Amino acid sequence: MNETMQLPELRERFFRRERRSVRAAREYVRDALADWGFGGARADDVVVCVSELATNALVHGVPPGRGYRLMLWLREEGQIRVEVHDSGDGEPGVRVPDGESGRGLVIVHALADRWGVGERVPGKIVWCEFDVRVVTASR
Template sequence: MAMANRTKGPAPTVVTEWSGGYAPRGTSVREARARARLLLTVWRWSGDVEDAVLIVSELVTNAVRHAARPGRVLVLRLAVLEDGTLLVDVSDPVAGLGPTGAAAPECGRGLGIVRTLSSGVEWFLRPHAGKTVRARVPGSPLRD
């Protein structure tokens, strides 16, 4: 997965969003899934909630496995854009990606699942430390 190119231009309008921090431990994956399912249901998000929850699970799992640092938190952000797209961001304190491909024969399937279920996956460095991995999950445009 290549680092995202930042293009200039108007940013898409965020209709609703939430973010929260999680300790880098296995129980956080279950908590993040439950929070995502609840929020997407309450927001009446128009996409496939179960696919989105699986994406959250895979991204948080990767962060717990490959980027856990004592005293640091992982941050999950869910944002719905006006075109119905859901952004799933997972930020962690490590600048690089974990092992992939042949270097990780028992791992590496999570990002493949995320790529299959999303309309795009990218990652970018954060200003002070670490990175954010973002998946874009399609939904239908919001209607009044």
């Protein structure tokens, strides 16, 4: 990280159930990471995972007329945490890809340091974390 900052930092945004929201989510996260002075290959990993989680939310977790919430933290513990909240049921898991689909959580599993699924009423939270070096501002 290039800058000294106060932590923790949180960004969140709601996205409608539209295919273009995946691109918007990627841009939103890339801008947040740049604001925090974080870039490079690890930032690319975060953006790829956001793209996969947002796509999964659209395809499997967001009923018509709804959307999903994206939350992004830069945490004092030296982590970037991504959460995608949706209102769909089901429990996501890593599975063998089938043709053109099924690769999303395989990619998240490969790129993130940790990931998982949490409960939400209604729906679920799919999250992933990335260990990063963080420089905090002295108080």
